[in-house]
Amino acid sequence: MITDESVREVIDSARIEDVVGDFVNLRRRGNNYSGLCPFHNEKTPSFNVNPARNIYKCFGCGVGGDPVKFLMELEQLSFPDAIRWIAAKYNLQLEEREVSPEVREELQERDSLIITNDFARSYFGDQLHRTEEGKSIGLSYFKQRGFLRETMDTFGLGYAPAARDGLLRAATAAGHKEEQLEKLGLIRNGRDFFYDRVMFTIHNLAGKPIAFAGRVLRKDVKAPKYVNSPESEIYHKSDVLYGMHQARQAVRKLDNVYMVEGYTDVISLHQNGVKNVVATSGTSLTTGQAKLVKRFTENVTLLYDGDKAGIKAALRGVDVLLTADLNVRVVVLPEGQDPDSYMQAVGSTKFEEYLEEQRKDFLFFKADLLLEEAGEDVSRRTAAIRDIGATLALVEDPLKRAAYLQQFSGRLGIQEQLLVNLVNKAIADRRAQSRKDQEREARRRQRSDRQAPHPPTSPTPSEEDDWDNLREPGWVNETDEPAEPVAMTAPVDEPATASDAEMDLGHGYQEKFLLYLLVQHGHKSYDDATSTSVATYLTANVADLLGDFDRPRYREIVHLVMAHLREHGRPPDASWYGSHPDADVRKLAVEAVTSPYTYSPNWQLKYGLRLSQKAPEENHRLAAEIFLRIFRMEKIERKCKENAAEISRLEVAGDLAKLRTHLRVQMKLDEMRMALAKELGTVVLSR
Structure with missing residues (x-):
C-alpha cells in the first residue's frame, strides 16, 4: 500500500493546470485558465482551472475538485491509481508499506497477468506490421476496412501467425511463465490458442490489455469466425464492453453511448469521428455492462442492422438496460447495411445526421414492431400487449413510467387503467420470480454448506428490494x-x-x-x-x-x-x-x-x-x-x-x-x- 507520506507528497506536488492540461485545451484568463468541459458537451467554455487554489470547477455541469479527483472522475481510476499516475508524471518515487503475503501475492499475480497480456499484444502487433505473413494477410484485411495505422495502434490490432508455437516461444524466451500463458488462455495444451487470425485487444477502463479476440479470415476453414480469451482473474466478460476505454471521455462529454455488435463497427465509427461507441461483441447484455455504462451516461442508443428477425431476437437483451434505469433509444440502419458499411457508403457527416434523425425511443420502437407483426390477429395482438406491459414494468422511475402509460394506452387502443393493472401485475410477477430465485439459491447454498466442512453462510439478500424478503x-x-x-x-x-x-x-x-x-x-x-x-x-x-x-x-x-x-x-x-x-x-x-x-x-x-x-x-x-x-x-x-x-x-x-x-x-x-x-x-x- 502507498504510504500516507507518499500520498501527501504527490498531492502537494500536483498542479491542477498541469494535470488538466493533459486532457483539456486550456487558455489563460487572468490568473486562471478556461476550456471546454470534458465532463459534458458544450460549445462555450465554462470549465475553469484555478492554480492558486489548485482546483477545477465547471459552471455548466457543476463538477469540481482537485487533481486527484479530476483523474478519478475523468479516467475512472481508483485513488491509488490516480496517485500513481501523478507520481509518474512528476517522476516521484512512491513508498509503499508492507501488506500481508496473501494480498501482495494476489496483487503481484494480477500485475504479472496484465504484463504477460501486454507482451502478447505487442507480439501480435509486431506480427501484423513486421512480418510478410502478417502484412499480406492481416494488414491487407485491416487496410481494406480503411483502418489507419494510428487507429490500429489505438485499438491494439494485430495478427496471430499460422504457426502454433510462435507466441509460446517468444513469451517464454522473454521470461513469461507457461502457467500464466495458460491462465490467460494464450496457450492450450502447450500450443498457441490464437493462430492464423487477425487479433483485437480488449482493454479495461485504464487501457490495460485484459483479453483478446481473434477473427479467422480463410473461408474454407471449419472453425468459429471469432474466438475469445476465456475468463480469468483480470477478465470478466460480463463486466466489459469493447471500446469503452477509447470511448469513455466522448460518452461522458456527449452524454450518450452508441451500442453496436462488432469490433470493426466500433473501430470504423471511432476513426470517422463517432467516438462514443462500444460493442457488445455479439453477446446478450448483462447487469455488469449496464452498470458500466451508467458510470458515464444514462443514455444508450442501439444501432441495429435492418434485419427484422435479427432485431426481434436482440430485443430480449435490452431488458437489462431498462432495469438499470437507462434511457434506451434505437436506430435501424437501411436494409443490408451494418454500421461499418453504412459509414463507408455515406461518409461520417451523413451517417451522424442519419443517427440523429432516425433515433427512436426503444419502448415505442418495440411496440410498433410487435403490433405490426401481430396485425389483426387478436391472440397475437394480446400477446404483444402483454409483452409490452412486461417491458413497461421494467421502467423504474414512476414518473417516467406514468408518462409512458398515458401515451401507450392510446397507441395500443386500451383503457389506461387496464394497462396500469397489466403493468403492476408484471411487476409483481417479476418480484415473485426474484423471490423464488432467491429461495432456490438459498436451498442450493444450504445443500452446499451441509457438504462443506466450514460453517454455513447466510444467503445473499436479493438485489430487488425489501418486498422479496x-x-x-x-x-x-x-x-x-x-x-x-x-x-x-x-x-x-x-x-x-x-x-x-x-x-x-x-x-x-x-x-x-x-x-x-x-x-x-x-x-x-x-x-x-x-x-x-x-x-x-x-x-x-x-x-x-x-x-x-x-x-x-x-x-x-x-x-x-x-x-x-x-x-x-x-x-x-x-x-x-x-x-x-x-x-x-x-x-x-x-x-x-x-x-x-x-x-x-x-x-x-x-x-x-x-x-x-x-x-x-x-x-x-x-x-x-x-x-x-x-x-x-x-x-x-x-x-x-x-x-x-x-x-x-x-x-x-x-x-x-x-x-x-x-x-x-x-x-x-x-x-x-x-x-x-x-x-x-x-x-x-x-x-
Whole structure:
C-alpha cells in the first residue's frame, strides 16, 4: 500500500493546470485558465482551472475538485491509481508499506497477468506490421476496412501467425511463465490458442490489455469466425464492453453511448469521428455492462442492422438496460447495411445526421414492431400487449413510467387503467420470480454448506428490494396455508362479522387488516433505537386519515389504542383486546384475526399482493410498513377522485376562488401519490 507520506507528497506536488492540461485545451484568463468541459458537451467554455487554489470547477455541469479527483472522475481510476499516475508524471518515487503475503501475492499475480497480456499484444502487433505473413494477410484485411495505422495502434490490432508455437516461444524466451500463458488462455495444451487470425485487444477502463479476440479470415476453414480469451482473474466478460476505454471521455462529454455488435463497427465509427461507441461483441447484455455504462451516461442508443428477425431476437437483451434505469433509444440502419458499411457508403457527416434523425425511443420502437407483426390477429395482438406491459414494468422511475402509460394506452387502443393493472401485475410477477430465485439459491447454498466442512453462510439478500424478503404475513403465494391466529386470553362472543357486500363498500377490508396488525403485532417493537412499537408507528401514520375511515367502529378502536398509548406509554397486547369491556371491540378484534377470507381482494390486482392471516412473526415491521404505504395510497387515491370531481364542478360554476384552493390541494395530493408510488414500485394514473 502507498504510504500516507507518499500520498501527501504527490498531492502537494500536483498542479491542477498541469494535470488538466493533459486532457483539456486550456487558455489563460487572468490568473486562471478556461476550456471546454470534458465532463459534458458544450460549445462555450465554462470549465475553469484555478492554480492558486489548485482546483477545477465547471459552471455548466457543476463538477469540481482537485487533481486527484479530476483523474478519478475523468479516467475512472481508483485513488491509488490516480496517485500513481501523478507520481509518474512528476517522476516521484512512491513508498509503499508492507501488506500481508496473501494480498501482495494476489496483487503481484494480477500485475504479472496484465504484463504477460501486454507482451502478447505487442507480439501480435509486431506480427501484423513486421512480418510478410502478417502484412499480406492481416494488414491487407485491416487496410481494406480503411483502418489507419494510428487507429490500429489505438485499438491494439494485430495478427496471430499460422504457426502454433510462435507466441509460446517468444513469451517464454522473454521470461513469461507457461502457467500464466495458460491462465490467460494464450496457450492450450502447450500450443498457441490464437493462430492464423487477425487479433483485437480488449482493454479495461485504464487501457490495460485484459483479453483478446481473434477473427479467422480463410473461408474454407471449419472453425468459429471469432474466438475469445476465456475468463480469468483480470477478465470478466460480463463486466466489459469493447471500446469503452477509447470511448469513455466522448460518452461522458456527449452524454450518450452508441451500442453496436462488432469490433470493426466500433473501430470504423471511432476513426470517422463517432467516438462514443462500444460493442457488445455479439453477446446478450448483462447487469455488469449496464452498470458500466451508467458510470458515464444514462443514455444508450442501439444501432441495429435492418434485419427484422435479427432485431426481434436482440430485443430480449435490452431488458437489462431498462432495469438499470437507462434511457434506451434505437436506430435501424437501411436494409443490408451494418454500421461499418453504412459509414463507408455515406461518409461520417451523413451517417451522424442519419443517427440523429432516425433515433427512436426503444419502448415505442418495440411496440410498433410487435403490433405490426401481430396485425389483426387478436391472440397475437394480446400477446404483444402483454409483452409490452412486461417491458413497461421494467421502467423504474414512476414518473417516467406514468408518462409512458398515458401515451401507450392510446397507441395500443386500451383503457389506461387496464394497462396500469397489466403493468403492476408484471411487476409483481417479476418480484415473485426474484423471490423464488432467491429461495432456490438459498436451498442450493444450504445443500452446499451441509457438504462443506466450514460453517454455513447466510444467503445473499436479493438485489430487488425489501418486498422479496416478505413472506410471513400478508403477501404470500396462493398455495400458502393461513397460520393459526394468536389466541385471546378471555372468552368472547360470536364475531360480529360483516357481510361481503358491506366490506366491499369503501375500504372496509383495509381498515380491518389495520386492526389485525394492531391486535397481533401492535405490542411488538418497530424500532428498538427509539423504543417505538408497531402500534405507535401505525396509529401515528393513520391519524390524519381517521376522518376518512369507512367503518366508524374501526376508527373508534384506533382512537382507543391511541388513548392507551398516551395513558400508559406502551401499546396494548392481544389480551387487552380480548378482555376489553366493550363487547363490540372484542368481537371485531377476534374477527380481524380469525376471518378465513382474504382481507383485500382488490390489492392482488393493483399491487400484485394478497393478504392472508399467516402471522408476520419476524417480518412484522416490514408488513406494517408495506401495509401502511398501500393503505395511505388507497385513501389518497380516493381523495384525489373526490377533489377532481369538485374541481370539475367549480369550473362549471365559475367559482375561481375555491377552484384555486382545490387545484393547490390536487397538486399536493399528486405529490403524495407519486412519492408513495415510487416506494411501492407501482404505477399511478395522473389526474
